[in-house]
Structures are given as structure tokens and as C-alpha cells.
Amino acid sequence: MSAQRFTWKIGGEAGFGIVTSGVLFAKMCAAMGRFTADYNEKPNLIRGGHNIHQVTVADEPVFAVSFSVNLLLALNRETVFLHLTELAPGARVIYDDDKAHIAAGELARTDVLLCPVPLMKLTQEAKGDEIMRNTVGIGASLAFMGCAFEPLEDALKKTFGRKPDVCTQNIAAARLGFDYVRAHYAHDLLPCMLGANTVHDKIVIAGNEAMALGAIQGGCTFYAAYPMSPSSSILHFLAAHDHDTGMVVKHAEDEIAVINMALGASFAGARAMIGTSGGGFALMVESLGLAGIAELPLVIIEVQRPGPATGMPTWTEAADLRFALHAAQGEFPRVVLAPGDVEECFTHTFLAHNLAERWQLPVIMLSDKLLGETNRSIPPFATKGMRVDRGKMMSEKELEKAKQFHRYALTDDGVSPRSIPGQKGGIYLSNSYEHELHGYSDETGEMRIAQADKRMKKLAHLLPEMPKPLLIGEKGASLTFVTWGSTKGPAREAVVRLNEEGMKANMIHFAGIWPFPVKEATELLNAQKHLVLVENNATAQFGGFIREQTGIHIEDKILKYNGRPFFSEEIMATTKGRLN
CATH class of the missing domain: 3.40.50.920 (Rossmann fold)
Known part of the structure; x- marks a missing residue:
């Protein structure tokens, strides 16, 4: 283990705050000025099954979590043996010997130090529930890292500050775990004291949250989704902040309703975005074609998971690329973006909204479970110079001056003037049929070619704006x-x-x-x-x-x-x- 980098892991049964503990640990380390990256695994179960959260901490930027674990907090016996091969030489394992006894020689590793800590007894001493064992374990972990207790106390206050009694109990539990290790393992602390050249002005954020913030920055005013792992946290985040942003956030009855609501909102002049995973996107495909022929701006976030069909809902994969490129019948222009980190999740979601409206087409954002649900500590997003561009949206004055409004006018760049319902002089027809300049159905070969060419020429013109x-x-x-x-x-x-x-x-x-x-x-x-x-x-x-x-x-x-x-x-x- 490098003195400038180490990896901590917590594991146990689902329902015992594994992910919450992992995020708390990452935020604590970030508040100490460290850089972090994390990763979680959880089965597709409401309760039960094995969960983990893994955090890599360093003095320099961390771009992904490391495989080798230096400090394992095992909330049950299963965790120790499931992750035995991941433990680096010299790793410490915190576990409760009263609840998960490991006999001498059973571990079959002589280069790993077992460090029993009475997690349940200390939890009871703090008058806490069983779930609070994780807090005791984090306190013990901090002591093994050779750090002061105050950063954890501050992190607990930020997490549980609205519940004073719960906050007090958690601080007491963490302190007991911390003091126990200091008293019993003073000579077994990890050599992982990090250097002093640290940056404290950081946020800990996951890709889904970063995309939600990118949408807010991009002026999104309508978001719809049907909960589907691993995209659901976008819906949760935006719904929690809808009063602050003024965004309309809809939990629809299914994915077909999601995309059709969004297209209606877009037609009405809202900046619209939807979120789903591969199976939900499959249900949206017919209406994706409607967005194409009606030239309605729309941002679609597709957070991938292993398929086909239900596949593995809570795991990661990136196998929907061809699907995103070719979904829907016929040919029409679309943009496909695939951010690679939380910074790009923010900037490219902002970009997606501008591209969708400037070029009047659907923009598909391909993410995945890994990027969407796991966190990195990074400097706050830079927003200077970000400007919302609504493209050829006609104002009342522009429509008044225009001799005639042609919604699907043939233009050099393929983008036609756009109005919204209620604007005087901006009436047009929008539907799923091939059409002439006003939007009325037209099946002549000449107009079909003219409109298809108009739409497709957008791609060449927008290419310079692509990453x-x-x-x-x-x-x-x-x-x-x-x-x-x-x-x-x-x-x-x-x-x-x-x-x-x-x-x-x-x-x-x-x-x-x-x-x-x-x-x-x-x-x-x-x-x-x-x-x-x-x-x-x-x-x-x-x-x-x-x-x-x-x-x-x-x-x-x-x-x-x-x-x-x-x-x-x-x-x-x-x-x-x-x-x-």
C-alpha cells in the first residue's frame, strides 16, 4: 500500500446501511482534503443478499476505485471470506468476533491481520440499534488510519443534523469504535497517513446527480421518468429539489407515458428531459421516432445495465451503444453522447440541452450503473461561460414581422424556425406523418426527399459542436x-x-x-x-x-x-x- 493511497471496504447484508456508510466515509475523507472514488455492489433484492461499498482515498486525484483492499469492515462472517482474495498484503480486517467468529488458521492468509472489534456490544453501549454497527466500524476504521476523530464527527453532524437524538447516538457509537481501536491496536495502525498537500474545496457526487445538476444548469424545466435501476436516483434528486428549481418533475405510470409527456412538454416550449435504462428505452422507441420526424427537442438519459430483458438490474455494463445509435424505424438525426466521468456528466448534460434545442432533435446520453451510482470527490463544477441557447425559437415580435411562418421550412442548416402554442402567427401542425412546410401530411416524392434531406443535413452542421x-x-x-x-x-x-x-x-x-x-x-x-x-x-x-x-x-x-x-x-x- 502506498502511503499516499489506500482502499477501504465495507460489506454485509443489505438493509444495514452499507451504501450510506460508504458515502459517509467518502465525504469524511473529502472533508479532510483527500481525493476519493467509490464503487458499490448490491443484488436485485429489497432486503437481504450481500452488499459492499468500496472507497479509494488518495492525496492526488482518483479516477476509479482500486481492486486491492487495505482495510475491510466486515459486518458479517460472509464478507471476510467473499473478499479474502481482494485483501492486499498487510490489510486489516475489522469484524465482530462475537457475531462472526473466525478460528485460528481458518483464514488461510498469514499476511492479513484480523482485528476483532465488539461492534454489537459497543452499539448497545451507545444505546443504538443494530444498524448502528456500521457507525462503530467507521469510527474503528478512522482510528486504524491514524486520523483524528473530528472529521467523522463533522460528517455525522452533516448527515444526521436534522435528527439530534440520532446524531448524538451515532457520534457516541463512532467514538466508542475509535477509542476501542486506539486502546487495543495502538501498534497495528495502518501506515496510510496522507500528506498535507490537499484540496479541501471538493464535492462528493455521483454521475446521476451530476447529470441532474447539468440539466438544472441547462435550463431544463420538465423531467419525467418511471423508476428503473440504475437511473432512478436522477428522479429522486430532481423531485427533491423541484421547489428550488421550478422544474416540473413527473413520476409517470410507465415509460411510454414518460416520453410522450416529455414530447408534449417540448412542443409546448419546455426544455424536456427523461431518464431510464435499456428496458425502459425499448418501450420509448416508437415515440423516439416521433421526436425525429416532428423535430422536437428532447434529452434522453439511458443509464445502462446488463441485458437482455430484465438482465441484471443492479449491475453494470455498456452494451446499448448500437441500440442507441439505431433505435426507431426509419432514418432521422440524433445525437449520442457518452460521458466518461462525473465532470462530463455535468458538462455534457448541459451541452445536450443546447444541442437538442439548437438542432431540434433528440439527444441520447449513454451512462451506466458504474458511472451513474458511484461517487468521486472533485472540485465544484465551473459554470462560468455556460449560456442557455434555445436556437431558432421565434419571439412574438419575430413572428409578427414574418410574412409567413413555415415550421418546417427548408433551410441551409436543416433547422427551421420554431414557435410554441399560443403565439400569434405561429400556428402549425405537428404529428407523426411526413409533411410539407406547415406540417400537413404530404406523400409526394419530392417533398419526402426535401424534408428527409433537411433533417439529415443537421448532422454535418452540428458536428463542430460535438466533444x-x-x-x-x-x-x-x-x-x-x-x-x-x-x-x-x-x-x-x-x-x-x-x-x-x-x-x-x-x-x-x-x-x-x-x-x-x-x-x-x-x-x-x-x-x-x-x-x-x-x-x-x-x-x-x-x-x-x-x-x-x-x-x-x-x-x-x-x-x-x-x-x-x-x-x-x-x-x-x-x-x-x-x-x-
Whole structure:
């Protein structure tokens, strides 16, 4: 374990505050000036099953959680043995020997230190319920890290401040765990004291929350969703803040209603966004085509999970790329963005709203469970220079001056003037039929070609506004990872660590998927010595898409599709094994 980096993990049965404890631990470390990244696993159960939350803490920015665990807080016996192979040499394991006895020699690891702490007895001493064992364990963890108690006390006050009695109990429980370790394990503390060069002005935020904030910053005024893991927290976040933002937030009866409500809101002049996962997006496909032919702006957030069908609802995968690119019958322009970290979740959701209205089309944001539900500590989002652009939205004065309003006028850039209901002189017909300039049905071949060409020409004109492929690391590296979406984080960690070991590596990250920047991508990819594709699916969908667009075939691939995310260690190990 580096003195500048360590990983903490809590595990136990669902329903005992595993995720809450993990986020609390991350926020505490961030308040101490550290950088954090975390990851959680939970089965598709309301209660029961095995849950974990894992947090990597460092003095320098952390882009993804590490696989190797230095400090394990096990709330049951199962946790110790399930994660035994993840424990780094010298790791400490906090567990309650009264509740989860481990016999001498049973662990089969001599390089790991078992540290029994009476979690339940200390919880009872604090007059707390059984669930409060996690707080005792966090206090014990902080002591093993060699840190002061005050940061945890502050974090507990922020978390439970509205419930004074609960807050007092949690602080007492944490203090008992902290003092117990200081008294019984003074010589077994971890050598993980972090340096003093830290940044305290940070937020701890997950991708779903960052996209919600990006929508707020982007002037979104209508959001609809039907709860579907792993996108549901966007709905929860926006609903909790609707009074502050003025946004209309609708929990609809199903996904078909979701997209049709949003299209109605968009038609009425609202900036509209919806959220779902792959199965919900499948139900929305017919109305996605309606957005295409009616040229209605709409932002669609699709937080991916393993499919097909119900698949694995609470796990991660990125296998909906081709679906997003081609969903709905016929041909119409769309934008597909795939943010790779929480910063891009914020900036690209803001961008998505501007693109949707400027170019009057649907914008699909592809995220996944890993990016959507797990947190990183980062500086607050920079918003200077962000300006809402509503495109060719006609004002009352502009409509009054216009001799005639043609909603589907044939224009050089493919974007026609747009009005909203109630504006004098802005009447038009909007439906699912091919149409002429006013929106009335027209099945002549000439008008069909004219309208189809008008719509499709938007792609070439909007391409300069798309995120460009990003080269991360030094030029001239012997190895270049190619990523899209959430693989950015673990690949970036691998680049950093490979370079620390003397192996020259960099990466190319794509967040702007469609329209694809063919020229920039071709030049950048061809300039690299050895390309390695990193994808969280079974068929290398993005690799095939790159070949389709550029003719470049990336032969070396690292694919993962077991519902778990990539860790930097496995990317490094696989790469070294192949190159050697």
C-alpha cells in the first residue's frame, strides 16, 4: 500500500446501511482534503443478499476505485471470506468476533491481520440499534488510519443534523469504535497517513446527480421518468429539489407515458428531459421516432445495465451503444453522447440541452450503473461561460414581422424556425406523418426527399459542436487505450500507474459518439503505436463502430461483461501479459 493511497471496504447484508456508510466515509475523507472514488455492489433484492461499498482515498486525484483492499469492515462472517482474495498484503480486517467468529488458521492468509472489534456490544453501549454497527466500524476504521476523530464527527453532524437524538447516538457509537481501536491496536495502525498537500474545496457526487445538476444548469424545466435501476436516483434528486428549481418533475405510470409527456412538454416550449435504462428505452422507441420526424427537442438519459430483458438490474455494463445509435424505424438525426466521468456528466448534460434545442432533435446520453451510482470527490463544477441557447425559437415580435411562418421550412442548416402554442402567427401542425412546410401530411416524392434531406443535413452542421476525442497522457506512448463511457476512469488510472512503473502509456477517450468525428478520430488513432480497446461489453461494439467509420480495426481488445466494472489493476495485468 502506498502511503499516499489506500482502499477501504465495507460489506454485509443489505438493509444495514452499507451504501450510506460508504458515502459517509467518502465525504469524511473529502472533508479532510483527500481525493476519493467509490464503487458499490448490491443484488436485485429489497432486503437481504450481500452488499459492499468500496472507497479509494488518495492525496492526488482518483479516477476509479482500486481492486486491492487495505482495510475491510466486515459486518458479517460472509464478507471476510467473499473478499479474502481482494485483501492486499498487510490489510486489516475489522469484524465482530462475537457475531462472526473466525478460528485460528481458518483464514488461510498469514499476511492479513484480523482485528476483532465488539461492534454489537459497543452499539448497545451507545444505546443504538443494530444498524448502528456500521457507525462503530467507521469510527474503528478512522482510528486504524491514524486520523483524528473530528472529521467523522463533522460528517455525522452533516448527515444526521436534522435528527439530534440520532446524531448524538451515532457520534457516541463512532467514538466508542475509535477509542476501542486506539486502546487495543495502538501498534497495528495502518501506515496510510496522507500528506498535507490537499484540496479541501471538493464535492462528493455521483454521475446521476451530476447529470441532474447539468440539466438544472441547462435550463431544463420538465423531467419525467418511471423508476428503473440504475437511473432512478436522477428522479429522486430532481423531485427533491423541484421547489428550488421550478422544474416540473413527473413520476409517470410507465415509460411510454414518460416520453410522450416529455414530447408534449417540448412542443409546448419546455426544455424536456427523461431518464431510464435499456428496458425502459425499448418501450420509448416508437415515440423516439416521433421526436425525429416532428423535430422536437428532447434529452434522453439511458443509464445502462446488463441485458437482455430484465438482465441484471443492479449491475453494470455498456452494451446499448448500437441500440442507441439505431433505435426507431426509419432514418432521422440524433445525437449520442457518452460521458466518461462525473465532470462530463455535468458538462455534457448541459451541452445536450443546447444541442437538442439548437438542432431540434433528440439527444441520447449513454451512462451506466458504474458511472451513474458511484461517487468521486472533485472540485465544484465551473459554470462560468455556460449560456442557455434555445436556437431558432421565434419571439412574438419575430413572428409578427414574418410574412409567413413555415415550421418546417427548408433551410441551409436543416433547422427551421420554431414557435410554441399560443403565439400569434405561429400556428402549425405537428404529428407523426411526413409533411410539407406547415406540417400537413404530404406523400409526394419530392417533398419526402426535401424534408428527409433537411433533417439529415443537421448532422454535418452540428458536428463542430460535438466533444472531440481526447488524448490523455503524453504523445508518443508505446501503448494507447481506447475508451468510451465509464471505462475512462479505470483506464486513466491504469495509464497513471503504468507510467509510474516506467511503461509509456496514454489513452484516447470518446464522449461524442454520434455524429462521429471521423477526421479527428482517424488522425488521432493512426498516430498511435499500439491501440488497445477497453469495453464493458462482449462484442466490442465501439470497436466495430470505429472500424465502420474510419476503417481502423483495433485488434487488441480487453472486454468485460460479468456485470462488474473494470479495475485499473486488471487492465494493467492483462496488458502486461499480452505485451510480454
